[in-house]
Amino acid sequence: xxxxxxxxxxxxxxxxxxxxxxxxxxxxxxxxxxxxxxxxxxxxxxxxxxxxxxxxxxxxxxxxxxxxxxxxxxxxxxxxxxxxxxxxxxxxxxxxxxxxxxxxxxxxxxxxxxxxxxxxxxxxxxxxxxxxxxxxxxxxxxxxxxxxxxxxxxxxxxxxxxxxxxxxxxxxxxxxxxxxxxxxxxxxxxxxxxxxxxxxxxxxxxxxxxxxxxxxxxxxxxxxxxxxxxxxxxxxxxxxxxxxxxxxxxxxxxxxxxxxxxxxxxxxxxxxxxxxxxxxxxxxxxxxxxxxxxxxxxxxxxxxxxxxxxxxxxxxxxxxxxxxxxxxxxxxxxxxxxxxxxxxxxxxxxxxxxxxxxxxxxxxxxxxxxxxxxxxxxxxxxxxxxxxxxxxxxxxxxxxxxxx
Amino acid sequence: xxxxxxxxxxxxxxxxxxxxxxxxxxxxxxxxxxxxxxxxxxxxxxxxxxxxxxxxxxxxxxxxxxxxxxxxxxxxxxxxxxxxxxxxxxxxxxxxxxxxxxxxxxxxxxxxxxxxxxxxxxxxxxxxxxxxxxxxxxxxxxxxxxxxxxxxxxxxxxxxxxxxxxxxxxxxxxxxxxxxxxxxxxxxxxxxxxxxxxxxxxxxxxxxxxxxxxxxxxxxxxxxxxxxxxxxxxxxxxxxxxxxxxxxxxxxxxxxxxxxxxxxxxxxxxxxxxxxxxxxxxxxxxxxxxxxxxxxxxxxxxxxxxxxxxxxxxxxxxxxxxxxxxxxxxxxxxxxxxxxxxxxxxxxxxxxxxxxxxxxxxxxxxxxxxxxxxxxxxxxxxxxxx
Numbered sequence: 001x002x003x004x005x006x007x008x009x010x011x012x013x014x015x016x017x018x019x020x021x022x023x024x025x026x027x028x029x030x031x032x033x034x035x036x037x038x039x040x041x042x043x044x045x046x047x048x049x050x051x052x053x054x055x056x057x058x059x060x061x062x063x064x065x066x067x068x069x070x071x072x073x074x075x076x077x078x079x080x081x082x083x084x085x086x087x088x089x090x091x092x093x094x095x096x097x098x099x100x101x102x103x104x105x106x107x108x109x110x111x112x113x114x115x116x117x118x119x120x121x122x123x124x125x126x127x128x129x130x131x132x133x134x135x136x137x138x139x140x141x142x143x144x145x146x147x148x149x150x151x152x153x154x155x156x157x158x159x160x161x162x163x164x165x166x167x168x169x170x171x172x173x174x175x176x177x178x179x180x181x182x183x184x185x186x187x188x189x190x191x192x193x194x195x196x197x198x199x200x201x202x203x204x205x206x207x208x209x210x211x212x213x214x215x216x217x218x219x220x221x222x223x224x225x226x227x228x229x230x231x232x233x234x235x236x237x238x239x240x241x242x243x244x245x246x247x248x249x250x251x252x253x254x255x256x257x258x259x260x261x262x263x264x265x266x267x268x269x270x271x272x273x274x275x276x277x278x279x280x281x282x283x284x285x286x287x288x289x290x291x292x293x294x295x296x297x298x299x300x301x302x303x304x305x306x307x308x309x310x311x312x313x314x315x316x317x318x319x320x321x322x323x324x325x326x327x328x329x330x331x332x333x334x335x336x337x338x339x340x341x342x343x344x345x346x347x348x349x350x351x352x353x354x355x356x357x358x359x360x361x362x363x364x365x366x367x368x369x370x371x372x373x374x375x376x377x378x379x380x381x382x383x384x385x386x387x388x389x390x391x392x393x394x395x396x397x398x399x400x401x402x403x404x
Numbered sequence: 405x406x407x408x409x410x411x412x413x414x415x416x417x418x419x420x421x422x423x424x425x426x427x428x429x430x431x432x433x434x435x436x437x438x439x440x441x442x443x444x445x446x447x448x449x450x451x452x453x454x455x456x457x458x459x460x461x462x463x464x465x466x467x468x469x470x471x472x473x474x475x476x477x478x479x480x481x482x483x484x485x486x487x488x489x490x491x492x493x494x495x496x497x498x499x500x501x502x503x504x505x506x507x508x509x510x511x512x513x514x515x516x517x518x519x520x521x522x523x524x525x526x527x528x529x530x531x532x533x534x535x536x537x538x539x540x541x542x543x544x545x546x547x548x549x550x551x552x553x554x555x556x557x558x559x560x561x562x563x564x565x566x567x568x569x570x571x572x573x574x575x576x577x578x579x580x581x582x583x584x585x586x587x588x589x590x591x592x593x594x595x596x597x598x599x600x601x602x603x604x605x606x607x608x609x610x611x612x613x614x615x616x617x618x619x620x621x622x623x624x625x626x627x628x629x630x631x632x633x634x635x636x637x638x639x640x641x642x643x644x645x646x647x648x649x650x651x652x653x654x655x656x657x658x659x660x661x662x663x664x665x666x667x668x669x670x671x672x673x674x675x676x677x678x679x680x681x682x683x684x685x686x687x688x689x690x691x692x693x694x695x696x697x698x699x700x701x702x703x704x705x706x707x708x709x710x711x712x713x714x715x716x717x718x719x720x721x722x723x724x725x726x727x728x729x730x731x732x733x734x735x736x737x738x739x740x741x742x743x744x745x746x747x748x749x750x751x752x753x754x755x756x757x758x759x760x761x762x763x764x765x766x767x768x769x770x771x772x773x774x775x776x777x778x779x780x781x782x783x784x785x786x787x788x789x790x
Binding site: 005007039040041047049057058059060061062063064065066080081082086089090093094097098101102 | 428430443446447448449450451452453454465466467468469470474477478481482485486489490
């Protein structure tokens with residue numbers, strides 16, 4: 001409709017990391033810069049909405065009941081103790097109600113094509129009838145190919161990608177991970193793929209020429225699952241000279257019990273400072289001598305963007321299940337990401353089963369004398385995704401809103 | 405609506421969970437900052453795009469929605485859908501028996517017969533004439549009579565009795581019960597990690613609270629000047645998320661380069677800071693004032709006086725009880741605030757001997773009256789309501 005302001009909606013699944021929500025906020029910020037008149041709506045059940053930075057103007061949020069239940073044992077997300085089927089029914093209807101009323105020109109669904117337990121199917125069908133363009137955004141790597149293929153076959157996701165989505169934007173690079181190939185997408189679906197590059201902060205203040213004294217930095221990302229690595233880091237420090245300062249960021253989601261473990265271990269390490277979070281973490285990455293971290297999407301992208309020397313130990317246990325270790329099941333996303341980056345010489349990888357304090361200490365020392373990596377990784381994801389959404393919106397033959 | 409409503413209703417949700425088996429609590433609210441609060445584990449929320457009040461008492465969407473009607477109908481639809489599926493035993497509605505612009509009407513009709521409706525009111529709404537005009541109109545009074553079983557006032561009749569002050573009808577008055585003030589301070593537990601022990605705050609500092617911050621800029625700036633004009637004085641300002649950006653910038657630049665003034669936008673649990681402050685300068689919203697007076701430090705209350713005079717009334721009543729000092733906003737200059745900060749003020753009397761603050765303890769019992777036997781026992785009964 002000419003003259004009518006653009007409406008763009010985002011749906012983000014509520015796994016209890018910070019990653020999905022932070023990525024969505026980046027898109028909202030870009031969209032609001034590129035199209036200041038656009039009305040933006042974020043729909044999510046994420047308990048991490050509480051950590052939202054400032055939302056851009058003309059942005060609203062609808063929070064639906066949370067289904068995510070994982071998290072550090074004393075830091076589980078709050079949720080209604082109702083059967084999952086009941087919560088799913090509420091979510092399904094609220095999402096549908098919201099999208100029909102908002103009548104977006106474009107709907108971007110983050111990472112989970114059907115949301116939780118198929119809750120999006122009805123909404124996707126309904127908004128498409130009204131002319132909304134539907135877009136799936138996929139993180140660079142979801143999990144091991146065979147796991148994704150099995151899940152998608154079982155859940156009927158292939159049909160959904162074929163029939164209910166107009167485009168699939170990948171927040172990654174084909175050279176690093178070929179989605180069509182890995183997940184065996186049929187040609188009709190593969191044609192919808194657009195590789196957008198990594199979504200991250202690109203304007204990172206890099207350290208000035210003089211540089212500060214060398215220091216080591218370890219980050220737990222969101223922190224809910226970071227204890228094993230950070231524990232090893234503190235132990236590794238006790239093997240290294242006490243003269244090099246070190247900062248450890250637990251992440252805002254680390255449970256109090258986990259933090260207490262770290263603080264107790266750090267008691268006789270005067271060179272170690274433990275902090276929760278710093279909004280300028282990426283520029284600290286840039287000035288640190290060596291950065292030690294897991295290999296989650298956001299942290300990895302920030303490390304690449306900052307040009308840091310990184311030693312990465314991917315997480316393969318399920319989120320929030322580090323007490324059970326891999327007995328709680330395995331996830332391959334971080335390991336696959338780390339392996340392809342290590343293959344390009346961009347990071348130093350420690351395979352998770354090789355993680356010991358001694359090994360980590362040795363690799364930190366080795367890495368600190370290596371040259372800083374220079375990479376050819378595209379970090380323009382947020383811009384590119386925004387462009388693609390606006391392009392789709394412009395081609396949309398929207399019939400106007402239908403209020404159910 | 406504002407931070408105050410959200411904070412209060414979260415406290416209520418939490419207090420209702422202080423029984424052996426906590427009930428499932430679903431909070432439906434229109435505040436985007438909801439996420440900024442920590443929800444207890446038996447509580448979840450559905451949060452909707454908010455309306456803002458226009459100067460002529462209408463409501464408009466704050467952000468993405470292009471018309472009042474499109475947002476109103478969406479909110480009404482979501483509220484109805486959610487409640488139909490959640491099918492609560494009890495619905496506690498905050499202040500507005502029909503929601504905003506009647507958005508609760510469909511749900512009231514749908515759930516009538518199954519759900520027990522309770523209206524929750526803060527101690528003071530506004531000037532009695534304004535209450536007559538705004539609150540007792542629009543079919544609100546009829547809705548209370550028709551659908552609501554009880555009206556809980558989160559206050560104490562010895563401070564303010566809405567039955568008498570507003571001239572409530574017998575029908576409404578007979579449903580009304582006072583819970584006592586909802587005082588969050590005993591509930592502060594150690595889960596906040598916002599202010600680590602090494603935050604460098606001195607032992608003595610004055611704290612300035614301006615609620616959500618939308619109209620708190622002038623007070624915050626005057627407080628900051630008062631602190632900086634007084635050598636040796638330390639001050640801490642919480643701006644609130646809604647303070648206009650240029651005021652925040654002004655405050656931050658005042659704080660820059662010295663350690664006597666600190667500025668934070670938001671803290672989840674201001675109580676922790678309140679406990680450490682030796683003076684509190686605050687606007688007179690329900691939560692801030694309730695919390696401030698229970699801590700036993702001198703409080704200077706500077707009420708908001710428009711668009712409603714709720715805070716002014718509260719400030720006067722609390723001052724009459726000897727619990728706070730007050731300044732009229734026009735008189736709250738940096739000099740006046742500074743003079744109060746420097747003045748040797750005796751510690752206030754114990755507030756809990758003058759006002760009933762046990763509302764949160766009593767809520768499970770009030771709930772038990774509404775749905776006898778539905779809340780599993782295990783809570784400690786509290787002696788008689790005020």
